[in-house]
Amino acid sequence: MSLPASFRAFYLDRPESEGGKPVGRLGEVPAGVLPAGDVTIRVAHTTVNYKDAMMVKGIGYRLKDFPFVPGIDLAGMVEDSANPDFRPGDAVVLNGYGAGEHFAGGFAQFARARGDRLIPIPAGWDSADCMAVGTAGMSAMIGALELEKNGVAPGRGPVLVTGASGGVGSMSVAILRAMGHHVIASTGRMAEEAYLRGLGAAEVVPRAEFENGPARPMLPKRFAGCIDAVGGKTLATIISSLDERGVIACCGLAGGNSFTASLIPFFLRGVRLIGIEGGHGPIAERREAWARLPKLLDRGTLRAMTSRHGLADIPLLAEDILAGRLRGRAVVDVHD
Ligand SMILES: NC(=O)c1ccc[n+]([C@@H]2O[C@H](COP(=O)([O-])OP(=O)(O)OC[C@H]3O[C@@H](n4cnc5c(N)ncnc54)[C@H](OP(=O)(O)O)[C@@H]3O)[C@@H](O)[C@H]2O)c1
Structure with a gap:
């Protein structure tokens, strides 16, 4: 040695x-x-x-x-x-x-x-590709798998990605698009619209739509699922905006590490909030994520x-x- x-x-x-x-x-x-x-x-x-x-x-x-x-x-x-x-x-x-x-x-x-x-x-990838993914991308993949396992199939409705220009967000946009979803990217940087569309976002919306919290416990149904990197009041707004049986993969806290939300959407729409433990989660969950990533993302997308x-x-x-x-x-x- x-x-x-x-x-x-x-x-x-x-x-x-x-x-x-x-x-x-x-x-x-x-x-x-x-x-x-x-x-x-x-x-x-x-x-x-x-x-x-x-x-x-x-x-x-x-x-x-x-x-x-x-x-x-x-x-x-x-x-x-x-x-x-x-x-x-x-x-x-x-x-x-x-x-x-x-x-x-x-x-x-x-x-x-x-x-x-x-x-x-993974075969065909190198160390730089894996670091383009990193914990942020692996957690995005685990979040996308949670949506899939909980019935958010492509075609069921749009899926939202918050903090879309960031690491978890960019990876989530690309992964969900590759899985066949209609992806709505929420960002505070509308100047990055072309970048986000390039990764696969079908729509790009300003984060201001979500960041003040919901005006009412039940808002119009907009999303079948979400990968949320922002948390805080944004998360509360999303809970109120999900379709029946909608699923949120709760990934991050870039906008706040606590929130107050109505429980009504949980009882009247059966929404689900799933925590993503990218830092210390079970190795089997990670192996599943790492096996799926190269099937969804090519190296060109990673480089972009x-x-x-x-x-x-x-x-x-x-x-x-x-x-x-x-x-x-x-x-x-x-x-x-
Ligand atoms: N659960 C896990 O295991 C796991 C794994 C990795 C990361 N995380 C967490 O996920 C979060 C995002 O990580 P990241 O690597 O994606 O970080 P990042 O690259 O900095 O991205 C965060 C994005 O959130 C948005 N944002 C930043 N400040 C905001 C604010 N005050 N209000 C609303 N949106 C805001 C921005 O996107 P726009 O400009 O597009 O709005 C920013 O690019 C962090 O809290 C991180 O700790 C968790």
């Missing part, structure tokens, strides 16, 4: 001069930062998710050990394995399960993980929603995500 004594990373440090506040740095971290695990991975690409942006900006996390390597997603090649399912050279992807939150993650040239948490990179970066771009990407400015997904080459 050729794990070096130290390797390049974007990491968080806590210098005395900053009064104990974590700051991001680009440099070498010792191999000792790697967690326990039976598979060591030579990372090729990572990505910046919403959670990563929060971590990099010191929002919602209290770290104890420094240097800390963020990055909830990574993809690369197995360097060394004590797990019978993986051999050196195998191409693998890791999403979450504490990587980049509780132990060192993907913003580095090496990572370590439990083999039973790794997914083989992806920007490419190096490790040094991470702080700016984090700012853009938290400000709702990033379009689609950001792939980071850890050797750049």
Whole structure:
């Protein structure tokens, strides 16, 4: 095995001069930062998710050990394995399960993980494709599968995607369109209408239609289903706007982490609200999502929603995500 004594990373440090506040740095971290695990991975690409942006900006996390390597997603090649399912050279992807939150993650040239948490990179795809998907896209796929399993078949009615220009949203638009749905994309950036239509949206509507909450418990029936990346009052409006037996895959909180809603649509329309646990959900659910993704998305579609970066771009990407400015997904080459 050729794990070096130290390797390049974007990491968080806590210098005395900053009064104990974590700051991001680009440099070498010792191999000792790697967690326990039976598979060591030579990372090729990572990505910046919403959670990563929060971590990099010191929002919602209290770290104890420094240097800390963020990055909830990574993809690369197995360097060394004590797990019978993986051999050196195998191409693998890791999403979450504490990587980049509780132990060192993907913003580095090496990572370590439990083999039973790794997914083989789908045939015909590479590590950059998998990071174009990332936790955001995998969660979008899990959300789309929940709609499917709960009876939201193509042709039953339009499906809504909120936060459509963002990572979860862009992936959801493309996935739902490929499944055959009439997709309505809601966005605060109407300037991105052409981009969203290019991904497969049949209609693009302003987010202002949803963000103030419902005027009445029951609004006209507009949607058979929804993948919601926004939450807050937007989610309450959608609950009131679903058709009978309509389903919401509740994915994100970009617009608020709590909401007040009427229960009437649950009882009179049988609507369903399903939480999507992309960070720590069962591996079987992830395998199903990763198996379905290449059947629905070609690499051209992935590229259309992806920007490419190096490790040094991470702080700016984090700012853009938290400000709702990033379009689609950001792939980071850890050797750049
Ligand atoms: N459930 C899971 O496992 C899971 C997995 C991944 C992500 N998430 C969550 O999903 C959410 C979105 O993640 P992401 O990666 O898609 O982030 P993102 O790329 O930043 O996209 C979020 C989008 O939401 C919209 N938005 C931002 N601020 C808003 C506001 N104040 N009100 C209404 N809309 C707003 C924007 O889209 P427009 O400009 O198009 O309106 C923005 O692009 C985050 O809360 C993230 O933590 C959850």
